Amino acid sequence: MGIWRTLEFEFVAMASPCAIWIDTKKEQLARKSADAAIAEVRRIEQKYSRYQEGSVLSRINREAANLAVAVDSETAELLNFAERLWHASGGCFDISTGVFRRIWDFRRGELPSQSQLDATLPCVGWPKVSWNGTHIHFACKGMEIDFGGIGKEYAADRVAQVLRDHGFEHALVNLGGDVHALGARARPNGSGQPWSIGIRHPRVQEQCLAHLPLHRGGLATSGDYERYFERDGRRYCHILNPLTGMPVTHWQSVSVLSANATSAGAMSSIAMLKEETAIAWLDAQSVSYLAVRSDGQVFTHRVAA
Helix, strand or coil: CCCCEEEEEEEEECCEEEEEEEEECCHHHHHHHHHHHHHHHHHHHHHHCCCCCCCHHHHHHHHCCCCCEECCHHHHHHHHHHHHHHHHCCCCCCHHHHHHHHCCECCCCECCCHHHHHHHHHHCCHHHEEECCCEEEECCCCCCCCCCCCHHHHHHHHHHHHHHHCCCCCEEEEECCEEEECCCCCCCCCCCCCEEEEEECCCCCCCEEEEEEECCEEEEEEECCCCEEEECCEEEECCECCCCCCECCCEEEEEEEECCHHHHHHHHHHHHHHHHHHHHHHHHHCCEEEEEECCCCEEEECCCC
16 A cells, blocks of 8 residues: 655745645655646746746736737636736735836845836726736736736645646645645644644744644735845835835735635735735635734734634
């Protein structure tokens, strides 16, 4: 019958360290399945990276201001999801904010001028995107969309599906902190026990703030520590308010557990953008979360499984 083993597969994708763990008795099949799962991550990265000229996203951003661009069914599903998130978040979650990258340089730590913000804001706003389910068109030149808020999470869910299609039920996918658990641990790790997911301390590098148990589903964290710079005692992070073009400031990080990584990532991002109203919004979604406010106070809520 074979012996239960935990196989780990590490790789780098989407500018992040990634790993897949599989509890299995079928080592050869697990390795073949992991190869297929990693290939799926590469496919999604190539298709939706805004940094690759030949990606679907780059083509949309180049052409959609001039004509309505037809998209395939996978891209249509992501756009439909992004539109639902815009409505559900009250306009906080907006994939048209990608254009802000032209004026925010987090590597150099440079603040945009007010004139730069004023010139860029007219190019931001989902209502300025014409989307009919098959074709996308921008209302003005200079607009861009970006799947950065859901791309890695979507890839994690796709990896989980690839492993599931290969017959695996005890595996964990971690793409740069965006996690999907297919099911609980298997023997000899303790049949039925959850995977233990470490939540990074947003202010102390290499330290975990907490360990959350995850039997099945997704877990994602959004925070102000991934890309940021400090100026005159203030931290400027990469999570930007679509109405002002300025970084959020109320939370250090928000972690959310949900049915899959894509929804968990969307809700953690929305919570960061909701600022002081985030807790009420998360409670209304009936999800488990761990949130760290700017002053370090921790808020947690656990929904019964």
